[in-house]
Amino acid sequence: MPSPTRYVLGVDLGGTNIVVGAIADNDGAHVGVRLEDTPTAAGAEAVVDRIVTMIEAVIAEAITTNGARREDFLGVGIGAPGPLDRAKGIVIVAPNLGWRDFPLRDAVADRVKLPATLDNDANCATLGEWWRGAAQGTKNVVGLTIGTGIGGGIVLDGKLYHGASDVAGEVGHTTIDSTGRYCRCGNYGCLEAYASGPAIALRAREALERDEASVLHRMVDDNLDLLTAATVYDAANHGDALALEVVRDTAKFLGTGVANLLNLLNPDVVVITGGVTRAGDRLFEPLRAEVKRRAFRPAVQACSIVPGKLAGTAGMVGAVATFRQQKLGAL
């Protein structure tokens, strides 16, 4: 008789949505992925309630459709915004969630009566892309997750690199222009201040003050407050000159930050995930060109710069991988 299929649950907790799923340990199939995109700023206990409800729904679906048993679920990997204390399972500060020193790992583990692990959301997304996505089969990977902020993760030899105090991988908060734009982290000239979603929208709004002709005005009914990075990508994909320029500038900023990664870490792959990838080759081609201009040739030749493949599930998949590595000792 074959041994039963086991599952590990993954939770990806973001500022605006929660993704929960489970991955089977034999063929790696996803089971019962759930996405909830209600803003998550409702307070820590309410968020835990929703996570638990989603976990129970995923387990119930696996029992119904896959013939799983409850005891086949080995645990829960959780990805959450940092900074975190991984050892204690605590979210130290999460501005988008309004949290401070919240013991998320144990709060979830106690409710679902399963062991759990906690890691940074961008770390999980990077590990997910290495395990099942765009960086499969490679050795050293840097991931950038571009959304409200720019998160990052570093996978070396198939393991997340965390550094001395779980800060490692904060690509978004590396300076590309030491006297440049103010960043909400308190620093000046961070990559995030130029190339996060809100920064892209801000640069577009600034440019629109000097350009009456752009289709972007019409797309937001002349209310520039409504302009988001997604509007910019859509306009660029329709050939709007101003939007295309904003995307090209974004590529140059990202290219500078990525070139720094190449000269410093010489990775096999840089994986970029998040809304910005909607701009497609309009972004990636000038980005690669900028990296080529700035980084050492052997580092450029060794590295692929690619969009992520897992879209919204990279963080959930990577959360499963972190649990497996930490608690089961292997993937």
Add this chain to the structure above:
Amino acid sequence: MPSPTRYVLGVDLGGTNIVVGAIADNDGAHVGVRLEDTPTAAGAEAVVDRIVTMIEAVIAEAITTNGARREDFLGVGIGAPGPLDRAKGIVIVAPNLGWRDFPLRDAVADRVKLPATLDNDANCATLGEWWRGAAQGTKNVVGLTIGTGIGGGIVLDGKLYHGASDVAGEVGHTTIDSTGRYCRCGNYGCLEAYASGPAIALRAREALERDEASVLHRMVDDNLDLLTAATVYDAANHGDALALEVVRDTAKFLGTGVANLLNLLNPDVVVITGGVTRAGDRLFEPLRAEVKRRAFRPAVQACSIVPGKLAGTAGMVGAVATFRQQKLGAL
């Protein structure tokens, strides 16, 4: 009868000098360190001749004063300017030496009839500081070697991190100002273009055009072409206002680059070696302050930023360590 003491030789090949020594494997004492500071641009074969002569002198001294036997020397670790092909033992390009595709490792190994390894000089200096110097007993270290250029090395878990094509650790060629000064690597705004020895001298010369009072004019007999970074440190240590400003600016530039390292790699220690450390706390205090302003607090709290302890021997000591790790399997 105790087993005999064994030795590993280390060679640190720089643009202007060569250091050779040997380290015993029981108490780790250095033996017969030799320094030759003739410029090394005399052609590859001549440089190999000099390295071999120095190695033979170190071996002869150990035989005479330590009672060593020739068969007690296990091999030679070599540190040289990059980019390198470590696997093949080839220096791909070394502008300061005028070399291209030179098989340095085997050229030395064949002559001294000992196995040899080749690694980047700044990598060796970082590993040396971790093994015997300012970063002893720590886990993750980034080293900056500031001289004609700014080299760097990354030690993770006590091992050099090389990346996909031996480029990793090029801290000097990370961009801190994307539209900034031209760097000889072809990029704009590299840390090296602001804080290497020649860049420090250049910034001082630029400032001196607007300042008649500085003691620096007199120190170089009004010939600004003679001004070097060392002159600037000396003038700063004598309280010259312009030199102090140049040192403070250097600290800000270095601080920006080091803050990027903290947010990206979250190391336990950043070790800075080279002539710039002659400026002492006049450099390190504002440097640490700049890092504190720019990097995440948990990364700042976890990291010591210190001058190297091994002065001119860090590269030689680290070259010994790379040989031991690669060929003997342990330190």
